[in-house]
Amino acid sequence: MSELSVKHLLGIKYLKEEDIQLIFETADNFKEVINRSIKKVPSLRDITIANIFFENSTRTRLSFELAEKRLSADVVNFSASQSSVKKGETLIDTVNNILSMKVDMVVMRHPNPGAGIFLSKHVEASIINAGDGAHEHPTQALLDSYSIREKLGDVSGKNVVIVGDILHSRVALSNIFALKLQGANVKVCGPRTLLPKYIESLGVAVETDLRKALNWCDVANMLRIQNERLDISYFPTTREYTQQFGVNKALLDSLDREIVIMHPGPINRGVEITSDVADSKQSIILGQVENGVAIRMAVMYLLASKIK
Numbered sequence: 468m469s470e471l472s473v474k475h476l477l478g479i480k481y482l483k484e485e486d487i488q489l490i491f492e493t494a495d496n497f498k499e500v501i502n503r504s505i506k507k508v509p510s511l512r513d514i515t516i517a518n519i520f521f522e523n524s525t526r527t528r529l530s531f532e533l534a535e536k537r538l539s540a541d542v543v544n545f546s547a548s549q550s551s552v553k554k555g556e557t558l559i560d561t562v563n564n565i566l567s568m569k570v571d572m573v574v575m576r577h578p579n580p581g582a583g584i585f586l587s588k589h590v591e592a593s594i595i596n597a598g599d600g601a602h603e604h605p606t607q608a609l610l611d612s613y614s615i616r617e618k619l620g621d622v623s624g625k626n627v628v629i630v631g632d633i634l635h636s637r638v639a640l641s642n643i644f645a646l647k648l649q650g651a652n653v654k655v656c657g658p659r660t661l662l663p664k665y666i667e668s669l670g671v672a673v674e675t676d677l678r679k680a681l682n683w684c685d686v687a688n689m690l691r692i693q694n695e696r697l698d699i700s701y702f703p704t705t706r707e708y709t710q711q712f713g714v715n716k717a718l719l720d721s722l723d724r725e726i727v728i729m730h731p732g733p734i735n736r737g738v739e740i741t742s743d744v745a746d747s748k749q750s751i752i753l754g755q756v757e758n759g760v761a762i763r764m765a766v767m768y769l770l771a772s773k774i775k
């Protein structure tokens with residue numbers, strides 16, 4: 468396979484396994500590029516990309532911008548909090564105004580699930596979903612799987628547990644789709660109130676005992692509680708949550724096996740993981756961030772080749 472089966476990256480749900488492998492092989496080349504002394508290639512010299520963020524971001528936004536610059540694309544950045552959205556302008560009007568400035572690709576983060584899908588039906592540009600509410604965060608899942616492949620050699624056959632607020636997590640959903648597509652075994656672990664009722668229909672097992680889940684897995688992907696999306700109380704107190712579902716060094720060291728710790732960030736240190744776990748040798752959290760640039764370069768490079 469030499470090109471993606473999709474014109475937009477709206478979610479992992481729309482990808483084939485071969486798409487993921489093509490993105491990984493392309494990212495391998497870009498990872499080599501970004502470790503050179505001259506980190507820039509001319510691949511997207513004639514492409515203009517708009518990063519439009521209606522929600523806060525540190526890693527995703529910087530990673531996309533850096534990836535675009537490493538590919539020599541022209542880049543414009545738009546932040547909803549400093550824009551005419553505040554004066555009542557709609558999403559379509561906002562994006563059409565940006566596109567009339569001859570933009571080829573839009574990277575969008577939006578609080579509403581399906582915002583990228585909606586946009587892709589109304590504009591010509593290639594759309595990349597940088598996180599849409601509690602729905603999907605495809606580049607995060609791609610960089611997570613890529614990091615597992617890098618650390619453990621393969622994703623297929625590996626046991627991965629995703630711990631925490633699964634109900635409100637776009638990272639969890641995209642990871643589940645990506646991991647299952649690649650043949651990993653997936654469990655979710657968290658308070659019952661934060662596990663969606665449909666979760667087992669995605670081919671995922673539920674384990675509410677954290678120690679059992681960790682003793683089963685090769686990789687634990689620790690998620691934060693999405694406080695900004697909690698409309699009601701889903702657990703009694705943060706302290707109780709941490710006691711039942713937080714990983715500290717004593718727990719990590721007492722397991723039957725040496726597991727890999729992942730976290731998409733931002734970390735709430737002392738809640739889902741303690742600092743000595745986040746900064747331990749078993750943690751690949753900063754490696755995930757590093758891989759994010761190569762993965763996003765690969766995604767944009769491959770999508771740009773489909774722009775007419």
Ligand code: CP
Pocket residue numbers: 523524525526527528598604607731732733
């Ligand atoms: N992982 C992630 O999406 O982080 P940001 O919200 O900082 O982009």
